[in-house]
Amino acid sequence: MILSVRGLAFKGYLANPESVRQAKYPCPQCGRRLSWHDRFLRGVRFGGGQASITQFRLRCRPCGLTFTLQPDFLRPRQRYLAGVQEHAVERYLTSPDSFLWESTS
Numbered sequence: 001m002i003l004s005v006r007g008l009a010f011k012g013y014l015a016n017p018e019s020v021r022q023a024k025y026p027c028p029q030c031g032r033r034l035s036w037h038d039r040f041l042r043g044v045r046f047g048g049g050q051a052s053i054t055q056f057r058l059r060c061r062p063c064g065l066t067f068t069l070q071p072d073f074l075r076p077r078q079r080y081l082a083g084v085q086e087h088a089v090e091r092y093l094t095s096p097d098s099f100l101w102e103s104t105s
């Protein structure tokens with residue numbers, strides 16, 4: 001399951017992902033405090049680059065559920081930052097012809 005964490009800036013998180021560990025997260029199911037479980041690296045792409053960021057997993061022992069902390073600049077199963085996707089959609093909607101320059105034809 002995913003726990004969305006709001007208000008994190010991409011560059012700040014990239015420089016110090018451990019900052020999310022300062023907060024206490026309650027289990028959405030039972031309200032008890034979640035314990036730290038695991039971490040993993042995830043590849044993300046952004047305007048002109050890519051990086052590996054650390055994501056953390058938490059666990060509620062009584063419920064037996066595991067949660068992934070998902071900064072709100074990421075979306076589940078998406079490689080690009082949310083802001084990059086939003087900008088591309090907005091650009092396409094306001095000026096669809098501007099996407100033609102990326103075509104190889």
Ligand SMILES: [Zn+2]
Pocket residue numbers: 027028029030031032060061062063064065
């Ligand atoms: Zn629980």
